[in-house]
Amino acid sequence: MPPTFPTPKLVIFDCDGVLVDSERLTSQVLVDNLAAHGLRLSVEQAMAQFVGGTMAGVMQKARAMGADLPSDWVDEIYVETYARLAQGVPLVSGIPELLARLDQAQIPCCVASNGSEEKMRITLGQNGLWERFHPQAMFSAHALGVAKPEPGLFLAAASHFGVQARDCLVIEDSASGVTAALRAGMRCLAYAPHGDGARLAELGGELVRDMAEVPARLSI
Template identity: 75%
Template structure:
């Protein structure tokens, strides 16, 4: 018999790669930038190295791999990334239907991301979700000063909604996000539409590949 879970009292979404399909564009900007700074990477290699990390961590890793980055590199890469994202970023397939289903069940939702609020304004604002989440249901590592894989971002969201960690469900697509959810004591669904689910499962996530699967996983 498959394990059954109670319906969550709060669903916490990651932003990039879960709500919006922005990882390809973000990593295209990153790969192009790092290639100019002496670290040739494909988009796929960039995603393998950097998805789910903070930009400070990306900078440290890129330097360790041989990139010659200026001190103002984070400002530079944000400018280039936002410019590319403004050209258009779609919602992940199935997200509107899933959010509508959660609304119909009266289950609160929020977004918790290692990205900045400015980045989320750029991506979510194109799709009508910025107004939905900001400011009461949006938690940014830049604002709170704690980033995944530490659990503080998710715990802050739970505290804001007055929900205990065990009653929260997190939807993530990165190893750092899954680790943060597990450390917070929260059930985590790992979104792996293009593969890579074994890594997320090994970290403690229940892997799925399409947002249409989520209602059944949540028993709604």
């Protein structure tokens, strides 16, 4: 049995891979693009290398791996990614039910993402969540100028809601996100529906395989 914790006063969701099931879609776009620039990777390799990072960071890492990327590559990949996401991206299984439970328990929640608000408008807007979170409960690295693995996004969210870091719970699916949560002094559930999640657990995340597990972890 996992240890019991007090019910959090704020739940902070990552967006991609936590609220919306978008990571594999965006990774396929990245794989196809990088292949055209001389770097061939599988989707699994791309996810292992790049999930949770910023596109500027992806660009730097891909160049170090041999990709011949133009100076405007970030703009290029955003156009391709947004076009693919606009074709349709589903919510992560169990998210509607989890949000309903949080509402029932009167626990506020928000989104903190390394992605842009434009990207979240596309993915969350398809699923009725843009209106729920924007603008009062949405924190983007693009807008705030600080990205995971730094803790600033999460600390900004806690400050906005007037909640101490120790009373927040973060739900993340990437190493950079888990690292940011722990650096912020926040408890972190590491959502790992595929693979063993060992890296996330090593960093201090509490593994969950299904969003249906989360209410019990929050004591709601």
